Amino acid sequence: MAVLLETRNLERTFGAVYAAKDVNIKIEAGEVLGVIGSNGAGKTTFVNMVTGYLKPTAGEILYKGEEITGTPTRDITRLGICRSFQIPQLFPELPVIENMLIALTVAQQTRPVLFRPAINESLKEQAMELLRRFKIDHHAEQEIQTLAQGVRKLVDIAMATVANPDLLFLDEPTSGVSADEKMGFMKVLIDALKETRTAVLFIEHDMEIIERFSPRCVAFYEGTILADGPTEEVLENKEVREFVIGSEFHRSGNAASTAASVQEV
Secondary structure, three states, rough: OOEEEEEEEEEEEOOOEEEEEEEEEEEEEEOOEEEOOOOOOOHHHHHHHHHOOOOOEEEEEEOOOOOOOOOHHHHHHOEEEEOOOOOOOOOOOOOOHHHHHHHHHHHHHOOOOOOOHHHHHHHHHHHHHHHHHHHOHHHHHEEEHHHHHHHHHHHHHHHOOOOOOOOEEEEOOOOOOOOOOOHHHHHHHHHHHHHHEEEEEEOOOOOOHHHHHOOOEEEEEEEEEEEEHHHHHHHHHHHHHHHOOOOOOEOOOOOEEOOEEEOOO
8 A cells, every 4th residue: 555644753852852753654545553652652742743733853744755844734634634632622512513514614615604504405415424424423413512422522533534534643532432332432433434545543542442443553652663563563562561551461362351551641
């Protein structure tokens, strides 16, 4: 597969402190990549640099072979790189469908009069199709504030895909989702993104989620990449077990036999 995103010796310092150093990652089209690491390991710093929220101190970011280092966030989104945050960025007092219509209107850069998207049947059908893809269309008329956290997150992620991104970054997608719902939530999410061949990089602290849904895993430690490769190999890596997931972590089939996790970002 073609390389979609590549970072070369990416670095970010805050005074004399390295938040990220020598970060070299390649992400291929349609790939699903999990990222792990303890608090302050550099995971979110990496995502913030790629998505334009934080300017690198040094290094290069290439997207489809073109350098985008230092490009403003809005322009990066237009190129096809989007993100969803740990806390959903939603309008809580509006129904799900109106949240989707707002996102679609912004993405399509139309200039409607106030509330016009709500009566545009073409736009509404696009919104409903996205909701169907994420299996939340039955919540279309419900206010965001009445929904469970997992549904809110799916709405937020669906809104992040309105521009049909080639690459989507997810920051702790299962944070706040109940233990009983996490697996089902992630299956819906990954299946929906695979349908459009969207490459996904998700930061996650739950090793069971990483093991089940991420064929490839990158482990960060103190701003550098400690390991990068097939998830099974990374989770068995001696240094990863010592510094990231803990030596007590045990694998069993395709799921962790313990509730091992690293600290949240």
